[in-house]
Amino acid sequence: MxxxxxxxxxxxxxxxxxxxxxxxxxxxxxxxxxxxxxxxxxxxxxxxxxxxxxxxxxxxxxxxxxxxxxxxxxxxxxxxxxxxxxxxxxxxxxxxxxxxxxxxxxxxxxxxxxxxxxxxxxxxxxxxxxxxxxxxxxxxxxxxxxxxxxxxxxxxxxxxxxxxxxxxxxxxxxxVSQDLKLSNETYLNNTNSGQFNILTVGRLDDRKGYDHVIKSLGLLPPNIRKKILYTIVGNGSDEFIENLKALANQNDVRLMIRSGVGDEELKKIYQQNNIFVLAAKHSNKKIEGFGLVFLEAAIYGIPSVATDVGAISEVVINNRNGLVVKEDIQEISQAIMKLYTDRELLSELSNNCISDVKKFxxxxxxxxxxxxxxxxxxx
Known part of the structure; x- marks a missing residue:
C-alpha cells in the first residue's frame, strides 16, 4: 500500500x-x-x-x-x-x-x-x-x-x-456526503406551507453577515415577517449572540440561535427549512474560499440566497440553485421575498440543487x- x-x-x-x-x-x-x-x-x-x-x-x-x-x-x-x-x-x-x-x-x-x-x-x-x-x-x-x-x-x-x-x-x-439518498420529496411537499423557515449555519462571526439577514427580514411586510422563523446554527461569544437577539427585537424578527449542535441534530434542522441564507461580507483579512454549507443545504434540496462574495458564486449559481445578490440589505430582502412569494421558482431551484450537488x-x-x-x- x-x-x-x-x-x-x-x-x-x-x-x-x-x-x-x-x-x-x-x-x-x-x-x-x-x-x-x-x-x-x-x-x-x-x-x-x-x-x-x-x-x-x-x-x-x-x-x-x-x-x-x-x-x-x-x-x-x-x-x-x-x-x-x-x-x-x-x-x-x-x-x-x-x-x-x-x-x-x-x-x-x-x-x-x-x-x-x-x-x-x-x-x-x-x-x-x-x-x-x-x-x-x-x-x-x-x-x-x-x-x-x-x-x-x-x-x-x-x-x-x-x-x-x-x-x-x-x-x-x-x-459532501453522498451516502444519504439525495431526494427533495419531503422538501417539495412542504413548499406551500404557511410557515416559512430560513436557516444560516456558520461560525458566529460578523463577516458571516447575520446582522444583514436580520435587517433584510425587518424590511419585509409585517404580515409576511410574522410567518418567518430565522434560525442560526453556530458557536460564538455570548456577547455576539445577545447583540443578534437585540437586533432581531428591534426589527421585529423571529430569531432562534442554536449552539453546540451535533451532526445528526443539524441534519434534522436542515430538513425543517425552506431556504438557506448566508450574507457574507467582503473582508481584507478573511475570504469565503468555497462555501461548503451551501452544498450541505443542497443535499436536502434547499435553495440558497447568497451574497456575491469570494467563491460563493462558484457554488450558488444565480437562478439555478439559488439567488446571488450584492452585499446589500435591500437586495437580500428582495431575494427572500421573491422565494417566499414564488413557490414554483422555489421548487425549480430545489430540483436543481439535487442534480447539482451530485457533482461535488x-x-x-x-x-x-x-x-x-x-x-x-x-x-
Whole structure:
C-alpha cells in the first residue's frame, strides 16, 4: 500500500473547514492507502473515535494553532522521516511555514510536499500577521503541487504570490456526503406551507453577515415577517449572540440561535427549512474560499440566497440553485421575498440543487489530490 502523510493543525474534535476537509479526505483514501496523520491531540478524543480507525496517529500536545506554537511545529517536522512516505500533503499554513523554516535553515535535503490552500491564509501570508514569514522564507521551496478549493482562491494566490510556473495549481472543489439518498420529496411537499423557515449555519462571526439577514427580514411586510422563523446554527461569544437577539427585537424578527449542535441534530434542522441564507461580507483579512454549507443545504434540496462574495458564486449559481445578490440589505430582502412569494421558482431551484450537488463528492476531490501518486505508479 502507498504511504500517505497528512499534516494539519485542525482536526477532530476541532470544528472547522480545514479539519472537515482532512477528515473527509482521509475517510476516502484510507481504504487503499496507509495514512499517517500529524495533528494536535486537543483533548485526546481522537484516539478513541471511529475517525482514527485504520489511521496511524502521530499527535503532539496542544490544540488550535497560536503563533507561539511555531517552534513546536518546526521541532515536529524535524522529527519526521519524510523519505518513508510516497505522498505528503500539508493541509494548513502553519505546517507549510514550519516546513519552509526547516527547508531553509536546518536540512540540507529539501522536504518535498503537496499543499492545500483554503483561502484566507493566502491573504494572511501577504498582508496579515503571517506576512513576516513570506518575507524571510521562500514559501514554494519543495512544493510539488498546490491545490485550491476554488478558482477564486487560485486567483488570489496567483495575484498575491509569485508561484513558480513549474508548480501546477489545481482546483479541487470540496464535497459532501453522498451516502444519504439525495431526494427533495419531503422538501417539495412542504413548499406551500404557511410557515416559512430560513436557516444560516456558520461560525458566529460578523463577516458571516447575520446582522444583514436580520435587517433584510425587518424590511419585509409585517404580515409576511410574522410567518418567518430565522434560525442560526453556530458557536460564538455570548456577547455576539445577545447583540443578534437585540437586533432581531428591534426589527421585529423571529430569531432562534442554536449552539453546540451535533451532526445528526443539524441534519434534522436542515430538513425543517425552506431556504438557506448566508450574507457574507467582503473582508481584507478573511475570504469565503468555497462555501461548503451551501452544498450541505443542497443535499436536502434547499435553495440558497447568497451574497456575491469570494467563491460563493462558484457554488450558488444565480437562478439555478439559488439567488446571488450584492452585499446589500435591500437586495437580500428582495431575494427572500421573491422565494417566499414564488413557490414554483422555489421548487425549480430545489430540483436543481439535487442534480447539482451530485457533482461535488469527496471521492472526486481525493482522486484529483492523489493524481500525482497514481501517475507515478503507471510510469
Amino acid at each position: 502507498r504511504k500517505v502523510l497528512i499534516l494539519t493543525n485542525e482536526f477532530y474534535p476541532f470544528k472547522g473547514g480545514i479539519g472537515r476537509y482532512c477528515e473527509e479526505l482521509i475517510n476516502v483514501i484510507k481504504h487503499d492507502n496507509q495514512v499517517t496523520l500529524i495533528a494536535p491531540e486537543y483533548n485526546d478524543k481522537l484516539r478513541y473515535s471511529d475517525i482514527s480507525k485504520n489511521v496511524a496517529l502521530n499527535l503532539f500536545s496542544g490544540g488550535q494553532f497560536k503563533y507561539w506554537h511555531l517552534p513546536k511545529l518546526i521541532k515536529k517536522v524535524i522529527s519526521i522521516n519524510f523519505d518513508e512516505y510516497d505522498y505528503i500533503l500539508v493541509a494548513d499554513w502553519p505546517f507549510w511555514v514550519a516546513i519552509q523554516f526547516v527547508n531553509r535553515f536546518i536540512l540540507h535535503k529539501k522536504i518535498k510536499f503537496n499543499l492545500m490552500l483554503h483561502g484566507s491564509e493566502v491573504l494572511n501570508l501577504k498582508n496579515g500577521k503571517a506576512s513576516v514569514f513570506a518575507r524571510v522564507l521562500n514559501l514554494f521551496t519543495g512544493v510539488e503541487t498546490i491545490f485550491t478549493n476554488s478558482n477564486y482562491t487560485k486567483g488570489i494566490l496567483l495575484e498575491n504570490h509569485h508561484v513558480p510556473k513549474e508548480i501546477p495549481v489545481v482546483v479541487t472543489y470540496l464535497g 463528492t469527496w471521492s472526486k476531490l481525493a482522486d484529483l489530490t492523489l493524481n500525482d501518486i497514481k501517475k507515478g505508479e503507471t510510469q
